[in-house]
Amino acid sequence: xxxxxxxxxxxxxADESFRTIGKTYVDQPRMxxxxxxxxxxxxxxxxxxxxxxxxxxxxxxxxxxxxxxSTFLRCLNRMNDTIAGCRVSGTIRLxxxxxxxxxxxxxxxxxxxxMVFQKxxxxxxSIYDNVAYGPRIHGLARKGVELDEVVETxxxxxxxxxxxxxxxxxxxxxxxxxxxQRLCIARTIAVSPEVILMDEPCSALDxxxxxxxxxxxxxxxxxxxxxxxxxSMQQAARISQRTAYFHLGHLIEVGETTRIFxxxxxxxxxxxxxxxxx
Amino acid sequence: xxxxxxxxxxxxxxAFYLGHARAVRTVGGAHSIRRLHSLPAYYGWYLALWVIxxxxxxxxxxxxxxxxxxxxxxTASLPAQQQALPAAELGLLINDIRNLAAGNITAGxxxxxxxxxxxxxxxxxxxxxxxxxAVILALTSLIGSLAWRAIQPEMxxxxxxxxxxxxxxxxxxSIAVLTTVGIVLSVLFESIRxxxxxxxxxxxxxxxxxxxxxxxSDQVGASGAFGAIPLLAGTLLISGxxxxxxxxxxxxxxxxxxxxxxPRLRQVAKPVLEVLAGVPTVVYGFFxxxxxxxxxxxxxxxxxxxxxxxxxLAAGLVMGVMIIPFISSLSDDVISAVPQALRxxxxxxxxxxxxxxxxxVLPAALPGIMGGVLLAVSxxxxxxxxxVMAAGLSAKLTANPLEAVTTVTVxxxxxxxxxxxxxxxxxxAAFALGLLLFVITLALNIVALKIVxxxxxxxx
Numbered sequence: 142x143x144x145x146x147x148x149x150x151x152x153x154x155a156d157e158s159f160r161t162i163g164k165t166y167v168d169q170p171r172m173x174x175x176x177x178x179x180x181x182x183x184x185x186x187x188x189x190x191x192x193x194x195x196x197x198x199x200x201x202x203x204x205x206x207x208x209x210x211s212t213f214l215r216c217l218n219r220m221n222d223t224i225a226g227c228r229v230s231g232t233i234r235l236x237x238x239x240x241x242x243x244x245x246x247x248x249x250x251x252x253x254x255x256m257v258f259q260k261x262x263x264x265x266x267s268i269y270d271n272v273a274y275g276p277r278i279h280g281l282a283r284k285g286v287e288l289d290e291v292v293e294t295x296x297x298x299x300x301x302x303x304x305x306x307x308x309x310x311x312x313x314x315x316x317x318x319x320x321x322q323r324l325c326i327a328r329t330i331a332v333s334p335e336v337i338l339m340d341e342p343c344s345a346l347d348x349x350x351x352x353x354x355x356x357x358x359x360x361x362x363x364x365x366x367x368x369x370x371x372x373s374m375q376q377a378a379r380i381s382q383r384t385a386y387f388h389l390g391h392l393i394e395v396g397e398t399t400r401i402f403x404x405x406x407x408x409x410x411x412x413x414x415x416x417x418x419x
Numbered sequence: 420x421x422x423x424x425x426x427x428x429x430x431x432x433x434a435f436y437l438g439h440a441r442a443v444r445t446v447g448g449a450h451s452i453r454r455l456h457s458l459p460a461y462y463g464w465y466l467a468l469w470v471i472x473x474x475x476x477x478x479x480x481x482x483x484x485x486x487x488x489x490x491x492x493x494t495a496s497l498p499a500q501q502q503a504l505p506a507a508e509l510g511l512l513i514n515d516i517r518n519l520a521a522g523n524i525t526a527g528x529x530x531x532x533x534x535x536x537x538x539x540x541x542x543x544x545x546x547x548x549x550x551x552x553a554v555i556l557a558l559t560s561l562i563g564s565l566a567w568r569a570i571q572p573e574m575x576x577x578x579x580x581x582x583x584x585x586x587x588x589x590x591x592x593s594i595a596v597l598t599t600v601g602i603v604l605s606v607l608f609e610s611i612r613x614x615x616x617x618x619x620x621x622x623x624x625x626x627x628x629x630x631x632x633x634x635x636s637d638q639v640g641a642s643g644a645f646g647a648i649p650l651l652a653g654t655l656l657i658s659g660x661x662x663x664x665x666x667x668x669x670x671x672x673x674x675x676x677x678x679x680x681x682p683r684l685r686q687v688a689k690p691v692l693e694v695l696a697g698v699p700t701v702v703y704g705f706f707x708x709x710x711x712x713x714x715x716x717x718x719x720x721x722x723x724x725x726x727x728x729x730x731x732l733a734a735g736l737v738m739g740v741m742i743i744p745f746i747s748s749l750s751d752d753v754i755s756a757v758p759q760a761l762r763x764x765x766x767x768x769x770x771x772x773x774x775x776x777x778x779x780v781l782p783a784a785l786p787g788i789m790g791g792v793l794l795a796v797s798x799x800x801x802x803x804x805x806x807v808m809a810a811g812l813s814a815k816l817t818a819n820p821l822e823a824v825t826t827v828t829v830x831x832x833x834x835x836x837x838x839x840x841x842x843x844x845x846x847x848a849a850f851a852l853g854l855l856l857f858v859i860t861l862a863l864n865i866v867a868l869k870i871v872x873x874x875x876x877x878x879x
Contacts, residue, residue: 220763220766220767223762223763249769250769251766251767255767256767258767262764264779264783265761266782274765274768274770275769278769278770329767332768332769
C-alpha cells in the first residue's frame with residue numbers, strides 16, 4: 142500500500158518553510174521530476190516535488206511514514222496507474238522523454254524502470270522461470286542457451302547464483318526471505334532496466350540478509366541508476382550518494398548524503414535525522 | 420397437543436421457578452445472591468432442563484414404540500385361525516380393528532372377534548396414555564428431586580447449563596450427519612438386494628440397458644438388461660457438452676469481473692449472475708425442451724444434419740448455461756485471492772494486464788479453479804430436471820451429441836415414477852443407479868475440496 146496522507150491541514154502554514162532546500166536538479170540526469178503533484182481522490186499525497194536522479198547514483202529517499210516517498214517512487218514507473226483514483230500532474234522525464242505523455246506506452250517504460258517491492262514477491266514458479274519471466278515476455282532472448290545465459294548473468298549480478306545454481310527448477314517461493322528478495326532483484330535486472338526503484342527492499346529482512354542486499358546495491362550502481370526508499374537512516378547513509386528528505390508530501394531537503402547527515406539545513410531534516418520524531 | 424406434552428411443559432416451567440426460588444433461598448434471600456456461584460436463573464434452567472429432557476425423551480420413545488407394541492399384542496390376542504392368515508390379509512384385519520377402535524369406518528365386515536379386539540385395543544390405548552403420564556411423573560420427580568438437592572450456593576449451575584446446551588448443539592449437528600448416513604445405508608442395502616438379482620459386473624460393465632422384467636415367463640421382449648454403461652456414457656456426454664459451454668464462459672466472465680471490470684460494474688454484475696443460479700432447473704428444462712431443441716433441430720435440418728428432437732446437445736447447452744454462474748463465482752473468488760503483490764511484480768517487469776493474467780494470475784489460481792470446475796462437474800452429473808425434460812429416454816451408446824441419450828438421473832426418475840412392485844429388479848435398479856451416482860459425485864467432491872483446500876493454505 143502506498144502511504145496516503147493529508148497535506149491539506151498544513152499547507153498554508155508550511156508555504157514558506159516547505160520549499161525544497163538543496164540542489165534538486167543534477168547535471169547528467171537519468172530521470173527528472175518537475176513540479177509533481179499526486180492526488181488520491183481528494184487527498185493530495187505529493188505537493189510540488191522536483192527532483193533529478195543522476196546516472197549511476199544511488200539516491201535514498203527518507204522520511205517519516207506517510208510522507209509520500211513511496212508514492213513518489215511509484216510515480217517514476219507509473220505503478221500508480223494501477224491504483225483507482227490516483228492522479229498525477231507535473232512532468233517526469235526519463236532521458237528527456239516525458240513518461241506521462243499520452244502517446245507513451247507504459248509497458249516498455251516499466252521494463253526500462255524496474256521495481257523491487259517491500260515484501261519479496263517471487264511468482265509461484267521455479268527460480269529459473271521467475272528470472273526468465275521478463276526476458277520471455279519482452280522477447281529479449283531466444284529460448285535455450287541464450288535465455289539460460291540471461292538467467293545466469295542476472296542471478297550472478299544479484300549474488301544468488303552460487304546458492305541456487307543446482308536447484309533452478311525449485312520453486313522461488315521456497316527460498317529464504319533474503320534469497321527471495323535477491324531473486325526479485327535478479328528478476329528485475331533480467332530485463333536490463335536503466336533505473337531500478339526499490340521500495341524499502343530490506344524492511345522485511347533480517348540484518349544479515351539486509352547486509353547482503355546493501356552490498357549488492359553498491360555493486361549494482363556500476364550498471365544501473367537506483368532510487369531506494371528506506372526507513373533506516375543508517376542504511377541511507379551506507380548505500381547512497383544523495384539523500385532526499387520528504388515530509389508530509391513535500392520534498393524538504395536534498396543533497397549529498399554526507400552533507401545531509403552531518404549538516405542538515407532544514408529544521409525538519411535535522412529533527413528527523415537526530416531522531417526527534419519519525 | 421396431548422395431555423402429556425402439556426404436562427411436560429408445565430413441569431418444566433414449575434421446575435424453573437422452583438430451582439430459581441431454591442437457589443435464592445439457600446443463600447437466605449434476594450439481597451445476598453452474590454454468594455451464589457451463578458445467577459439464580461441458571462439454577463432455574465438447570466432444574467428445568469433436568470426435568471424436560473428426560474420427560475421429552477420418554478415422550479419421544481413412547482410415541483415411537485407404542486403403536487408397534489400394541490399391534491403386536493392385539494395380533495397375539497386374535498384367534499389362532501386369524502393369526503394364520505397371509506400377511507396382507509392380516510394387515511387389513513389389524514387396520515380394521517384400529518379404525519374401529521378410533522371410531523372410523525371399517526373396510527371389511529365387523530365380526531364379534533373384531534369387535535372384541537377393538538374394544539381390547541381401545542382399553543389398552545387408554546391404559547398406555549395413563550401409564551405414559553405416570554412414567555413421566557415418576558421419572559421427573561425422581562431426577563428432579565436429585566437435581567433439586569444438588570442446588571447449593573457453590574454448585575456451578577452456569578457451567579452445567581452450558582454443558583447441557585453444548586450437548587444439545589452436538590445432538591442437532593449429528594442429526595444432519597446421521598440422516599446422510601441413513602440415506603447412504605438404505606441406498607446401499609437396496610443396491611445389495613439388486614446385486615443379488617443382477618450380478619454387479621453386469622450392472623457396471625453391461626452395454627445394454629432395457630430395464631424390463633417379465634411378468635410371465637413366456638412374455639416377449641421382456642428380457643431385462645441392466646448395463647449402466649449407456650447411462651453413464653449419456654451422462655458424461657451431456658455433462659461434457661455442459662462443461663464445454665460453462666468452463667470457458669464462466670472462467671472468462673470471472674476474469675473480466677475480477678481483473679478488468681470497474682468495481683461498480685462488478686457490484687451489479689455479480690448478483691445478476693447469481694440470479695441465474697437461482698432460476699429453478701425446471702424452467703431451464705422447459706426452455707431446453709420447448710425452445711432450444713426445436714431451434715437446434717431446425718438449424719440441423721438446414722445444414723443437412725439429422726438432429727433428434729430430444730438431443731444431448733440441447734440438454735447440455737442449457738445445463739452449461741445453468742452452471743456458468745457456479746464456475747464464474749467460484750473462479751472469481753480464487754482469482755481475487757491471488758495476492759496483489761504478484762500482479763504488481765508482473766506489472767513492474769513491464770508485463771501487460773493480459774500477460775499478467777495468463778502467466779501469473781491464472782497459474783496461481785489454477786488449482787482453485789480446477790476445484791471449482793470439479794464441483795461443477797459433480798453438479799452437472801447429478802442434475803435431473805433439465806435432462807428429464809430435454810434429454811430423452813432411449814439408452815443409446817453414442818458419442819454423437821445430436822442424438823437422444825439418457826442419463827443416470829433420468830432413468831432413476833422413470834424407474835420410480837408410477838406404480839411399481841418394490842421388490843422387482845427394475846425398481847431396485849434405481850437404488851443401484853443412485854448409489855453409483857452418489858459414489859461418483861462423492862469422489863469428485865472429495866478431490867475438488869482437497870484441491871481447493873490445498874490452494875487456500877498456499878497463500879495464507
